[in-house]
Structures are given as structure tokens and as C-alpha cells.
Amino acid sequence: MDARGQSAALAKGDLSAAELMEATLARIAAVNPRVNAVVSLRDGAELMAEAHAADAAPRAGWLHGIPIAIKDLANAAGLPTSRGSPLFAGEVAEADDIMVARLRAAGAIVIGKTNTPEFGLGSHTFNPVHGATRNPYDLTRSAGGSSGGAAAALATGMLAIADGSDMMGSLRNPAGWNNVYGMRPTWGTVPSEPMGDMYLHQLSTNGPMARTPGDLAALLDTMTGADPRQPLSAEGSKTLGGIDAAPERLRIGWLGDWGGAFPYAPGITEISEAALRQMEGMGHSVEALQAPFDAEAIWHAWTQLRSFAVAGSLGAIHGDPARRPFLKPAALWEIERGLAMSAREVQRASEIRSDWFRRTAQLFAQHDVLVLPSAQLWPFDVNWTYPEEIAGRAMDTYHRWMQVVVPAGLIGLPVVNLPIGFGAEGLPAGLQMIGPRGSDGLLLRLAQQWHERAAWPQARPAMRGE
Numbered sequence: 001m002d003a004r005g006q007s008a009a010l011a012k013g014d015l016s017a018a019e020l021m022e023a024t025l026a027r028i029a030a031v032n033p034r035v036n037a038v039v040s041l042r043d044g045a046e047l048m049a050e051a052h053a054a055d056a057a058p059r060a061g062w063l064h065g066i067p068i069a070i071k072d073l074a075n076a077a078g079l080p081t082s083r084g085s086p087l088f089a090g091e092v093a094e095a096d097d098i099m100v101a102r103l104r105a106a107g108a109i110v111i112g113k114t115n116t117p118e119f120g121l122g123s124h125t126f127n128p129v130h131g132a133t134r135n136p137y138d139l140t141r142s143a144g145g146s147s148g149g150a151a152a153a154l155a156t157g158m159l160a161i162a163d164g165s166d167m168m169g170s171l172r173n174p175a176g177w178n179n180v181y182g183m184r185p186t187w188g189t190v191p192s193e194p195m196g197d198m199y200l201h202q203l204s205t206n207g208p209m210a211r212t213p214g215d216l217a218a219l220l221d222t223m224t225g226a227d228p229r230q231p232l233s234a235e236g237s238k239t240l241g242g243i244d245a246a247p248e249r250l251r252i253g254w255l256g257d258w259g260g261a262f263p264y265a266p267g268i269t270e271i272s273e274a275a276l277r278q279m280e281g282m283g284h285s286v287e288a289l290q291a292p293f294d295a296e297a298i299w300h301a302w303t304q305l306r307s308f309a310v311a312g313s314l315g316a317i318h319g320d321p322a323r324r325p326f327l328k329p330a331a332l333w334e335i336e337r338g339l340a341m342s343a344r345e346v347q348r349a350s351e352i353r354s355d356w357f358r359r360t361a362q363l364f365a366q367h368d369v370l371v372l373p374s375a376q377l378w379p380f381d382v383n384w385t386y387p388e389e390i391a392g393r394a395m396d397t398y399h400r401w402m403q404v405v406v407p408a409g410l411i412g413l414p415v416v417n418l419p420i421g422f423g424a425e426g427l428p429a430g431l432q433m434i435g436p437r438g439s440d441g442l443l444l445r446l447a448q449q450w451h452e453r454a455a456w457p458q459a460r461p462a463m464r465g466e
Contacts, residue, residue: 003160017065021051037152041112064107084118084127115149136462141379144174151178155462167204169405175417176374176430187412189236194229213447253367259291265377275420304349311338374430
């Protein structure tokens, strides 16, 4: 059942929260030891008691009695927030983050956390605290990241819905690699925490993951809403109510390999273009586009602003000689680049970002949706730190292999990952459906239309029958 199906059954009395919790814990016990997606799982007796209490209480919202595990970068009161780092392992959160509080207010029961890379850096979920999360379609492969634990838990039926966060594809890459839906919403509509700088670092956002677009929309509607303590937060439009209204003929722009800038593993282009042909069959028009902007300029702006942001968040740890040795090489690289950056370099990167946003305004005057693959290669060996080459082209940083997600993330555009099927080795792939700011509802309507034609998460669930 999807989360809305569970919610309806709970509301009618056809299903109890205790029955749902019992089934959830049984599924986790059956598959999580091999996948390692759910971490810091709470005591089963406590969770069953909380579920019985939910059965006896008035419904708080659509999530009443539904289990959820929170990505291990966000705080959930009473649970540890390790952030995948030995520096924070075992530290118990005293209060919920805004997003978690909103989920609880809607009735969700927080059962534990989902695994993430150390500090969320890198699209491959492994860390020295909880280990690696494995792809449930091939346990020798990566589940992606940084919301890899959430995506794998969804794909295996351990959770019906999940939260995630996305700076560099973290709601898109793992969704694509686990055959589920993930959404990076318009930046600012899902508020972060009102702490530290609230003006400069407009890169990361929280968002929803699910096995159906309807659940994605319902969870997004619960997460969104401006926080009066944050100057750049914005009200997001409610999306669930209109999701079944199929969009009229959309003009879809296929960005391909960005004029050769993005190397793709064999099969990525072919499966992407096959999905686009299906969209044409749904009544939409698809046009192959030339590279609309200098890819290296976008990459330069991204790496500068990302390192600037990481140095801002982790610089204090780096500055402490006792704690610095616990930072992984990728974190050290980001922090040291950011600390060495001049104000003019930051300004120049933001100017490039602004130029790219202005260019997208022209693109969206002619196209409703822009499309790119969700990843440039198939899920790789779980024992790798990161892929060092794609299609014979060397990767010069730990995250260059995810360059394809940067154009949307750099300027805060909404993106929905569509699961689009499986390659020759039986591994999943996805497409990024990118829209202008505020087009979250349109993207979800397109996702729903796609889902009605090709419900891949239901057609080929992970670890079927186990």
C-alpha cells in the first residue's frame, strides 16, 4: 500500500496503527540487515505502544499512525543525529527540526533514521558510523545518496514515504537508482532551520520521496510553508488537490549530454530517450536542445558556492585540531577550498549563477519542462568511494560524476525524478523533470500522468517476495 492508501485504511478502521507498525517492523527485520537503509531504529515495544496510543487518539492528520524514518542529517527529538560522522555518533537530539515537527503534527510516528553519507557529502551512502547502504536491486551496488537510505527503504517496502534533502542530487540520484520518486522542491518552500546565516547559502533543500506521485505531493504539502523566522522562505502552493488533472500538451526540452559536456555510461542515453518517446505518446512534444549555457561555467560556479557553503557549516570542526582528523577527505577538500576563497571569487560565482538563471527564463518561455538523466551512470560498486571515470573520461573531483544534477540545483529550480525502467543489468534509472520556480504542481501532475502509464515502483519492487 502507498501512504495515502494506508491513511485511508486507518481512517476507515480497516487497518490499525498497531497492525501497520507490526508489519513495518517485520519488514525491516526481514530485509534491513542486508540493505542497511534504516539506522538507529527505536525499541520495538516502545513503537508498538506508540502505535496503540495512536489507535486510541483522535486523528491528527493524514499521517496519523504511519511510520516514518528521518534522514540522519535532520534532528528528531529523542533520536541520535550522527550525520554519518564519528564526531556526532550517539548525540541525541533535544528537539525536532521544522520539517520533522510538521510530520509529527500530521500524525506520523518516527521510528528511526535513514542512512546518509558523512555530512551528506557525496551521492554514495556510506559512513564510518553505520556503514554502507546497498542497492536493493543488486546488493553489490550503491544505493546512491545522500538520501540513499530513504530511497532503499522505500524500494524494499520498509517505509511508504520518506524525507530527504538535496544539495547535489540527493533526492534525485538515489530515487533514480532505487526505482522510486524523489522531488527537489522550489528552493525556499520547505524551510531549513532558522540558525546561522540565512541569506548566502541557497543550495540545499529538504523534500519528499515516495513510491507514487500522489504520496510525493501529499508529503510535500505537509513539508511546505514559509517560516516567519527566515527571510528567504516562501509559501509553496498545495499540490495534491490538482494532481489528477493531466497536464495539457507540454513542450519538453531534452538537454541530452549538454553538447558532449556530460559523459554517460552506455545505456543511459538510450533508456532516457525511450522514456521521452513514451511521453510523446502521451501527447507531449519533445525537442532535442543544444547546450544552452557553458557547462564548465556552471560547474565552476557550483564548486565555488558549494565549497563556500560547506566551509561555513563545517569550518568550526576543521578549525579544531582535535576534531579535524575525523573529517573525511571530501569534507577537508571542500572546507579548505571554501576557507581560501576570496569575496570576489564568491561574488563572481554568484554572478555566473545569476546569468544562468536569466538564461533559463528564456528557455522556459519556449519549453514547459527541461529534461536530463538523474545520473550519468548506473549504480556502481558499493565498495568504491566514487567512480573515477565515466565512458573513458576521468573524473577530476569526488562529485564530478554527478555534474548532471547541478544545472537545476544551482538556481533552486524544482525537479521531480521519474523512474523510467531498467537497464541491461537489471538496474534502475531515472529522469530529472525540471521546471521553472513555482512549477512544483505541474511537475507532479506530469509525474502522475507518467505513473498511470508506467508505474515502475509497483511493476518491479525491490526484493520481491522476501
